[in-house]
Amino acid sequence: MHIVxxxxxxxxxxxxxxxxSFVATMGNLHAGHLALVEQARPLGDATVASIFVNRxxxxxxxxxxxxxxxxxxxxxxxxxxxxxxxxxxxEQDLYPEPQTFKVVPDAALADLLEGEFRxxxxxGVATVVMKLFMAVFAGKAQGVAVxxxxxxxxxxxxxxxxxxxxxxxxxxxxxxxxxEDGLALSxxxxxxxxxxxxxxxxxxxxxxxxxxxxxxxxxxLPDKLPxxxxxxxxxxxxxxxxxxxxxxxxxxxxxxPQTGDGxxxxxxxxxxxxxxxxxxxxxxx
Numbered sequence: 183m184h185i186v187x188x189x190x191x192x193x194x195x196x197x198x199x200x201x202x203s204f205v206a207t208m209g210n211l212h213a214g215h216l217a218l219v220e221q222a223r224p225l226g227d228a229t230v231a232s233i234f235v236n237r238x239x240x241x242x243x244x245x246x247x248x249x250x251x252x253x254x255x256x257x258x259x260x261x262x263x264x265x266x267x268x269x270x271x272x273e274q275d276l277y278p279e280p281q282t283f284k285v286v287p288d289a290a291l292a293d294l295l296e297g298e299f300r301x302x303x304x305x306g307v308a309t310v311v312m313k314l315f316m317a318v319f320a321g322k323a324q325g326v327a328v329x330x331x332x333x334x335x336x337x338x339x340x341x342x343x344x345x346x347x348x349x350x351x352x353x354x355x356x357x358x359x360x361x362e363d364g365l366a367l368s369x370x371x372x373x374x375x376x377x378x379x380x381x382x383x384x385x386x387x388x389x390x391x392x393x394x395x396x397x398x399x400x401x402x403l404p405d406k407l408p409x410x411x412x413x414x415x416x417x418x419x420x421x422x423x424x425x426x427x428x429x430x431x432x433x434x435x436x437x438x439p440q441t442g443d444g445x446x447x448x449x450x451x452x453x454x455x456x457x458x459x460x461x462x463x464x465x466x467x
Contacts, residue, residue: 183261185268189317192269196318199228204318204327206311209233210250214330214359214367216263221356222328223264230318231260233270238281239306250372269317276313284309287339294436295451296335296462299426304339311340315351324350332358332366334451334464335436358464366463373459382461384421385452388414388428389465393450396430397467400444403430407439418454425454433466 186192196202203226205218215231223229233256240246253270260268285308289297292304319325329337341353359367364386365379374382392414399406407430414428432439433449448467453460 183257183265183268185257185270187270187272188275189271192267192317193320195267196228196230196322199226200322200324201226202228202230202318202322202325204314204325205229205231206314206327206329207231207233207256208235208249208369209256210252210369210372211256211259212359212367212369212371214332214356216259217359218328218330218356219260219263219265221354222326225326225328225352225354228266229264230267230269231265232314232318233268234276234310234314236306236310237273237277238284238309239303241300241302244300250369269314271317276310276317281309285312285343287343291335291342291436292339295427295429295431296453299453304336307336308339308343312343312347315344315349319349319351322350324352326352326354328354328356330356330358331464331466332368332462334449338436366461368461370459370461374456378457378459381421382456384418384423385454385456385461385463386465388418389450389452389463391417392428392430392452393448393465393467396439396448396450397445402441403439403443404441414452423454423456425452426460428452428454430467 184195186195203222205222207215219231235249237246257268284305287304287308297304337355344351344353365382395410411429415425418425430448430450439448449464451464453462
């Protein structure tokens with residue numbers, strides 16, 4: 183496995199590749215990241231993973247400075263997963279000057295749910311992903327990038343960005359990897375103390391209950407869903423959580439469901455803070 187830090191090193195290392203496969207990460211890797219790398223391996227002729235903590239997607243009060251940086255263990259895990267190339271740019275390599283040109287996603291998709299509670303987040307995500315795509319796939323006729331479904335809205339934003347810019351990149355979704363007890367794997371799970379780790383399962387359980395109740399009310403879902411969502415939020419709040427949203431949306435556009443929408447068309451999504459840790463999860467219905 184080769185490790186590079188600059189754009190020139192990356193492009194030199196990828197000269198012989200015709201169809202790179204790519205996984206973007208912020209490091210502090212867990213089994214979910216590695217599953218994406220393993221999924222990407224057979225899809226291209228060179229498997230690339232990036233490690234970069236992107237300042238643009240953190241709000242001023244969020245955990246950019248304290249976000250875990252575990253470069254050496256991350257590289258060891260990527261080597262074991264069969265990654266060919268790690269691109270680990272320094273901030274001055276990826277942002278050599280202030281990034282005044284940015285990719286601003288469609289507000290109809292990016293300003294709801296995560297975008298409502300983290301304004302500007304998806305602009306930061308889209309901008310860095312576009313820069314990484316230009317770094318990895320420059321001069322290539324085609325490529326593939328794998329993104330996890332755990333960040334469901336992010337996956338949709340990136341897919342739409344690639345489609346609208348006509349980038350020759352196939353976006354492949356990776357299923358959410360979970361611990362044995364069902365908790366979605368996340369780098370931020372490391373922030374949880376033992377009691378919070380046990381309690382963290384309640385987010386997925388709340389989404390399962392909401393999904394079950396939404397399907398039971400499918401005949402009048404637009405009318406009944408607000409009360410179901412409110413009950414889900416109140417249930418978590420009663421356990422000491424601070425919910426941002428627990429909601430059921432259409433998979434196609436993340437807008438509220440309409441009469442006739444049902445199984446196979448919906449997704450339950452949730453974000454809530456437990457102690458000092460904000461967790462997200464989702465469940466396709």
